[in-house]
Amino acid sequence: MAEEILDQYGRVTIYKEPSHPSPVYHVDGDVPANPYGNLAALLEDDGLEEVMYNGGAQCVKVAHREHGMCRTNVWVDDDQGIQIAQNIAAFTAVPLGDGPGLVPIFDGRLPDGSRVNGTIPPISPDGPTLTIRKFQEDPLTMINLIKWGTVNLRLAATMWIWIEGLDSRPANFVIAGGTGSGKTTTLNCLGMYIPWHKRLLTVEDTAELQVYHDHWLRMETRRERPDGTAEVDMNDCLKSSLRMRPDRIIVGEVRGSECATLLTAMNTGHDGCFGTVHANTAQETVS
Template sequence: MKYMEIYKTKKEPQLDKTEIQEYQKIKEKIIQQEINNEKSIINKDVIHELITKNTTNHKILNKLLHDIQGYGKIDDMINDDDLEEIMIIGSKKPVYVYHREKGMMLTNIKLNNMEIRQIIDKIANNIQRKINKQSPILDARLDDGSRVNATIPPITADGPTLTIRKFRKNPYTIFDLINKNTLTLNLAAFLWIVIEGLHIRPSNIIIAGGTGCGKTTTLNTISSFIPQHERIITIEDTLELQIPHKHIIRTETKPPNIENKGEITMDLLLKNSLRQRPDRIIIGEVRSNEAITLFTALNTGHSGMGTLHANSTYETITRLTNPPMSVPNIMIKSIDFIIMQKRIYHPKYGIIRRITDVAEVVGMENNKIQLNTIYKYNSVNDSIKYTAINCNALNKIAYLTGLTYKQVHEEIHEREKYLEKYHDKNMNIEKVHEIINNYHQKTL
């Protein structure tokens, strides 16, 4: 049995009685200036200036930075790029974190009701929202893009809770996922071909999987395969995608205000995007009635990608065709591929994220959607292999470009070799996008 590891934060130096008094005095002065200036966030330089006028004590300086500008005891966690999630489950209970490499971890931090509420209220104030007994749920995001969900009594019995989903400052690239074995060089090259479509026939793709399996990360990385000349519009509940594309419009839903007015839904954003001449529509997560609008767009010649919560490729079809999405079977054929991604336990490597299936939607038989598995994961050798005898999308690309099916496969292998030249380099997502675009220029 593997025991949960402990995540330890740096202990703040304890203030003595005199330092506490000095800390309180300076803090009150800063808060008063905040009130006078009607600002919700105090500038770091202003804090530093106020402190240095009154003290040279670094312990007080650091505590003020943590408590006023930062988020108190969890500030170090928020600034740790190795953490994916921070989970506060109630008063005087240990805070949990999800580490990118080590999985779920217990921390040495506990917060009381007041400390949790102060963090929640600060987040709410920064976005001019309220959380109270009448509205006890808060969905928001921090300045760095991290996604926040907070709840307070009466809906949570053990006091306020807070969950923060963090996003990497430096987003993963396709090479990062290859090196982590989430997918192989060959699968990356295949996805490159079908997403680009040799500039004639790009594929429509849904990435499916459970919570925390890395769907959005994969969507973000494979979006680098979209040619630079295309116009992209992204639609998300909370901005997560960081696609380094020149011609991109990023849109985000908006919840109703206190008077229950002004809501902007995914469906409304999607309908609006169709008036903006998109080459590619990317939806962060398909979950409700916007699915019909999306599939209507895909059936009228628009190209798109998105994610969806499901546990298998066939469950993806079931979810799409049943309420609340209710997409007619005849429209499902506009999707070319379903990529299945899972977070699984491997006896040798522990918790890993893997693309386990790539299934092609090949048509209907007896009013039932038919899928053809193109790639399949083997847990014994921890690898995903091309298993299909034939691939409709590649046949369509061949037909529309005048190439043979064999020549399209040869191009996949050429791109696999091209990716192999760079996969062990340490590059950010902008550089990777540039490398891929350089190859695009060659194929135009």
């Protein structure tokens, strides 16, 4: 049986082989020298949602926004993989390595805001790993959610009123869902309803929100480092944000003591706060 071509654009051809359930994402051309090595060819594609490098023994995998999980023709050996991971970790000043004063696992981001998780041996014994959650160049909006059938016009309009608050008293929101269910995407879309004359503060473990807003201050946590640099957690950032005259506060993910701080803020005049929670049901969210 012949290969079935699913899509073609730019340097990319996506095709299906009869012997394997996952499509092949094939990118043509050479990659010039850069901090991301061969992964750079994948990071250029706005059609990709996730880039997954599992060590040099496997080809790089990608999650395509239309074609799902795909294999690629991109390979990165272990030595190059460690170098790429160190380059990315350096963007957020993380001393990646295996030894005194170094850490073998990190969460970081690329200059464009894409979220990165990386590990090196011995944490990942089969080689270095990188998982890169790519952001679209143009952030999704509520119009996209309506077109996809995620929400209808009535719900979108209702949420607009709740969040805008008729310039009187906006509602507080908690967005709950499982991993990869679209919590951050929904948060981004709802955040665009916040009036531009309101001061917006966001607190995240890894800065990944893409809120289109004119008066926006971002805060990001920091892990404790081997050299003794102190940890700054979500609760520290949230408590500090309350002293910055916020009109609206968004907490990227509520999961610890910051939950009590956020609820206290909601009950002391800080209306219009948002947060996300990992939960499978509404019952789990409140329990």
